[in-house]
Amino acid sequence: MNHSHRLTLHRTIHEVTTCSEMSDSAFAAALPQGRKKRWIVPFGSVISRTIFILRRRSWRSLLICLTTLLICHNAIAFDERIDDIMYQDPEFPQATARVEFSDELKPLWLQALARPDAELQRMAADTIALAHRSGMLDLDDTADQLLAVLQQKDLEPSVRRAIVNALITLDARHAAKPFADVAATGSQEIVKLVEPALARWNYEPMRTVWRQRLADPEVERARLQLAIECLGTVKDAESLPALLQIVNNANAQLPLRLAAARASAAIDGNGLIATANELATVETGQPMTSLLSATLLTESDSSEGISILKKLATSDSVAVSGLALRVLFEIDPKLIYDESSSAIHSTDANIRRLGCQALVHRADIDSVALLGPLLNDLDPSLRRDVADWLLALSKQADLRESVIQTAVDVVARDEWRALEQGLIVVAMLDYEPAAPRLLELLSHRRPEVLVTAAWGLRKMAVADALPAMLRQAEQQTTTVVDGSNEPRYTFAIDSQLSHLFQAFGEMGFKESDPLLRKFIPKTLLYNGRSRPAAVWALGKLHEGTVDERLAASLAQRLADVLSMEPEVESVRQMSAIAIGRMGAESQLQVLRDFVREAPGNAGQACAWSLERMTGEKRDFALEFTRTSSNWFLVPKKSPVATETE
Incomplete structure (x- = not known):
């Protein structure tokens, strides 16, 4: 390779980053999406720290990290609604990064693209596509x-695939004609990229090609299905008869028939009633039809279509009934009110969800009663949503008492899934009579x-419960000190203590000070x-009132940044806040x-305390610029000139 252009070749963009190299934010981003959970322990940092400590041979520190790894192994992903008041009082804005790209990157990549390699x-x-995204x-x-x-000519298949992907990513519509040429002669892998674009x-011009495939008995199944899907995308009315012929062809494979049905629905939502009715009236035991x-x-809202869908919604097949219920719900939730009470008992989570949504839309006392058992649903996202829906229904004056009673009934039982969600509902509604039951559940398995x-x-802030909460905190602390707790409860005990301590601080429970x-x-x-x-609570x-001994201890925690095991950021942040709350001018x-350190959290906490104590205001930017340089090809830095030069 000719290096005369002063390029630096870095690892390829396909190289996999190891866990120890990943930042905590990158690790979190790699987790499955959906409803977010609160993963408290920074796995990547723990592993990286362990490797660092092995090099430094600090065995005490290694023991700390191994203990933390054990906690990680047994960590529970708690519900996102379980918040921490200590991070909200005071709350600091988060710094944001603005990514900049060097003007020299694009010319280098185009030079590489022009090489025969x-x-x-x-x-x-691939890099151009990734950079655009x-x-x-x-x-x-x-x-x-x-x-x-x-x-x-004679382009490597991997290069062709990468270029096609880049052009699609750039939405280069003027590439349509070359894409059509590629589709005519390219591999199936390339065709699957090109034709949907x-x-x-x-x-x-591609419509003619796709229509011809529908009539070709020798066409490959994959290309036929692709043609069907593409004709549905462009809503090609001329191909509708051929598509319906595939739908009605009992000898065709089900994926092809379903693809043709979806394409037909996209083309003419309300013009398929006759065909749909014929298929729906086939003898029972034929869920495929x-x-x-x-x-x-799926795209019909006619009265005839609704009538057929209502019939299909009672099918024994969860695939059929689920689809019919979804379409009916999208037309009008009232259409499935009658089916909602049976839908919530379905073995299919999606059908249960539809039933719940219909009950929420109906919004009456009977609906609240039917939703209650779903707080114990096996599907985590559904039971969390049910709790949210009950909270939403409680805003209606005529339903609040019903929601509270439903939650209290759930909390009285011993089904842990329902208990978790029921506790959230009770706490969010601030139902203080439930406090004794919550105290009992502090020792739940x-x-x-x-x-x-x-x-x-x-959340409920019941002052009469504070002594019992303190006893629980002291007992849990004792189990930690003497090692009598099971390892699988380590993280849970730590989290429970955190919430109890925040309660002590928020309610000003001075008896907790020694602990x-x-x-x-x-x-x-x-x-x-x-x-x-604990530090946040002491500040509250x-x-x-200045306690110089306490202030000195907290200042020591804030300043502990150069030791073998520096103090964690959260403790430093809360120490700075507590000093400011006390008004300890000695610190x-x-x-x-x-x-x-601002806009880091500890730095912002120092700025908050300084302004509180002295009126000093510190200006710091909450947006910083980060140059994106982790590419396979980046400009080589110019050498620094020396005096002899």
Whole structure:
């Protein structure tokens, strides 16, 4: 490879980053999407720290990290509604990063694309696509050079795939004609990329090609299905008779018939009633034809279509009934009111969800009663949604008491899933008579329940419960000190203590002061979330009253940044806040020393305390610029000139 252009070749964009290299935010982003959970322990940082400590041979630190890894292994993903008041009082804005891309990147990638090296061409095309998805602007003009390479003879298949992908990513619609040529001669892998793009771009000449495939008895199944899907995308009315012929062909494979039914529905939503009715009236025991009938009606809102869908909604096949119920619900939720009470008992979670949504829409006392048992649903997202729906229904004055009674009944039982969600409902509605039951549940066998009970007691803020909460906290602390707790409860106990401590601080329970002070020193025993909560609570308890000994201890925690095991950020943040709340002017210099860390949380906490105590305002940017440089090809930095030069 010619290096005269002063390029630096880095690892390929396909290289897999190891866990120890990943940032905590990157690790979190890699988790499955959907409803977010609160993963408290930063796995990536723990592993990276362990590797660092092995090199430094600090065995005490290694023991801490191994203990934390054990906690990670047994960590529970608590519900996102279980919040922490200590991070909201005060609440600091989060710094945001603005990504910048060097102006020299694009020319380098285009140089690589112009080289005869197939691997360089592939990597350059993939990088252009990735950079565009990452927010890099002004890449549209790379499409012409990408097209020029695409039209070269004897192009490597991997290069062709990468260039096609890049052009699709850039939405280069002027590539439609070359794409059509590629589709005519390319591999099935390339065709699966190219033809859906041509359909999205509504490239008219391809319609003839796709129609011809419908009539070709020798066409490959994959290409036939692709043609069906593309004709549905472009809503090609001329192909509707051929598509319906496939739908009615009992000898055709089900995936093809379903694809044809979906395409037909997209083309003419209300014009398929006759065909759908014929399929729906086939003798019972034929769920395939019923599924085809329901699929044909997915875009229909006619009275005839609704009548057929209502019949299909009672099918024994969950695929058929689920689809019919979904379509009916989208037309009008009232259409499935009658089926909702049976739908919530279905073995299919999606059907149960539809039944619940219909009950929520109906919004009456009977609906609330029917929703209650769903707080114990096996599907985590559904039972959480049911709790949210009950809370929403409680805003109606005529339903509030019914919702409270439903939640109280659930909390009285011992089904841990229902207990977790019922506790959330009771706490969010601030139903204080449930406090004795919450105190009982602080010792429940399930981590989800014992943590949620502690959080619920903080939310309800029942002063009479504080002595019992303190006894529980002291007992849990003792189990941690003497090692009598089971390892699988370590994380749960830490989280429960955190919520109890926050409750003590929020309600000003001074009797907890001696216990809270035990959590100030950095120790192997107390870690995670309980220590910052204890420090935050001490700040609340001593607000406006200076305790110099306490202030000195907190200042020591704030300043602990250079030891073998530096203090964790959350403890430093809460220490700075507590100093400010007390008004400990003897520690002003420590605050000034570390305010420079802003907009980090500890730095912002120092700025908050300084302004509170002295009126000093510190300006710091909440947006910073980060140069994106993790690419396979980046500009080589110019050498620094020396005096001899």
